[in-house]
Amino acid sequence: MELHGIFLQDAGGVPAGLWITGTVILAIVFGYTGAPFLLWTAFVLAALFGFGAPMGVLIAAAVILAIFNIPAIRRVVVSSFVMKILAGIMPQISETERTALEAGTVGVEGELFSGRPDFKKLMDEPYPNMTAEEQAFLDGPVE
DSSP states (O other): OOOTTTTTSSTTSOOHHHHHHHHHHHHHHHHHHTOOHHHHHHHHHHHHHHTTOOHHHHHHHHHHHHHHHSHHHHIIIIIHHHHHHHHHHSOOOOHHHHHHHHHOOOHHHHHHTTSSOOHHHHHHSOOOOOOHHHHHHHHTTOO
């Protein structure tokens, strides 16, 4: 019995249509749950092997997926090339955007817009007190 292409053979008693349906459902589940890329890699290679893809396709897929799975190789082969292309296309960051990015936090706004704010954390947040001049303004001319 040949192991390569086992999903298409009826040797296991499972029809090929069921293997195809199961593969499609599993791909949908992986996509919906945000499965890690390493799991996608194993899934793709197993599906290619199981459905009898030629050995050249299996090797090419394994090499391409390895490039994307290994960060050091991905940086040299893919990311540096993409960043060179994007350098001429992307607009320059403004001073306001740079300041916001360097601040490193979104504070209270991030908590409120998260959809599930932690009100205890919000209440424990230290808020600055008004200066005497600000308080006098509120007590005086403001109605």
